[in-house]
Amino acid sequence: MRPSRTIDISTGLFVLLGFAAILFLVTQISSREFTLNSTSYRLRADFENIGGLKQGAPVSMAGVTIGRVDGIQYDMKLLKAVVTLRIDGRYDEIPNDSDASIFTAGLLGGQYVGLSPGGSEEYFKNGDRIEFVQDAVVLENLISKYLFNQASKESPATEPAPAAQE
């Protein structure tokens, strides 16, 4: 058996190293852009279609994350999706005519809520509703619109002809 002093020192080193590693993982690796604390406030926005938006998705303004999607519910009276946004308290001077849209990050990325500022002198307060919203773009809808457009462009020329032959 080695002298216990050596054991103590190396055990201490080992434990310190382990905790340093845990600290490194918690602080350096994981994302902590901001903490949603008590100063944060909530906004709501009603969308016709939220696409693939998920709880916890970022809310960003000019690309800077300023909050998170706090909750998503379906309102049976409005027949709309009610999205609750939780905004960091530091960003408390957002004009109250700003509009909210649902965007997709990159080609395959997740969806997020983007706010673009309006020109109002008054700011959003806790519990306010965002008036101007733009729904998520659903790829299938776009494709079907495109196809219908194509069809309606071609139809005046092509459709009467087969009808006449029959």
Add this chain to the structure above:
Amino acid sequence: MPSLLREFTEATAGFLERTGKITRFGLQLAALTPSALLRVRPLVDQVYNAGALSLVIIMTCGLFVGMVLGLQGYDLLTRFGSEEYLGTAAALSLLKELGPVITALLFAGRAGTALAAELGLMRATDQIAAMEIMAVDPLRRVVLPRFLGGVIAMPLLTATFIVVGLFGAQLVGVQFFGVDQGSFWSQMRGAVELADVSEGLIKGAVFGVACSLIAVYEGYHALPTAEGVGRATTRTVVTSAVVTVILDYLLTAFML
């Protein structure tokens, strides 16, 4: 046919019996734990045995696993032209799977076998029986500090493994292949959440309890012969490995 059936029932009953015995042994140890935490000296010795002595092998393996991740990840990601995600890929695979699982397997091989062989030899040379005669509880005196030493050491080893692995991946990706250092770390930071870190550490802790428990159980209940000690050591590694992988699946399904 009936003999085959009987063998099957025998095997199943044996498996269940062993699971039950290990669980009961674990509960027995858990009940004694509070008293053992006050005796610091033996605990420090066992953290040294299970943790500090495993550090070199854990760090070496972590470095190379990280470097392999760097190589494989880079090769795969360049096909999609997205090398900057190398950090994310390496961090998530290390945190969620490779870190805890490989650490547990190495821990079972390095510390678990040492525990089982030591306890088995104590059993074979009648040291445990001698303690019982002197009215010293061998569970409390010998087994418990070894078990707790492993339980304390495993999460720390897991974290060390993951961090060393990340630097290994960074070494290969950034230094050898020229992935941009800034995007390596910032993409990683953007994609990894605190929940991913805690998933890895929880897995490490659970595997630590399982592997330590299996090691002390096998050692303590080894047949008091040379062959018995050898068999206990083998069973420790095999059972630990199988249990680790099964627990890994369950924990992943639970935390996904």
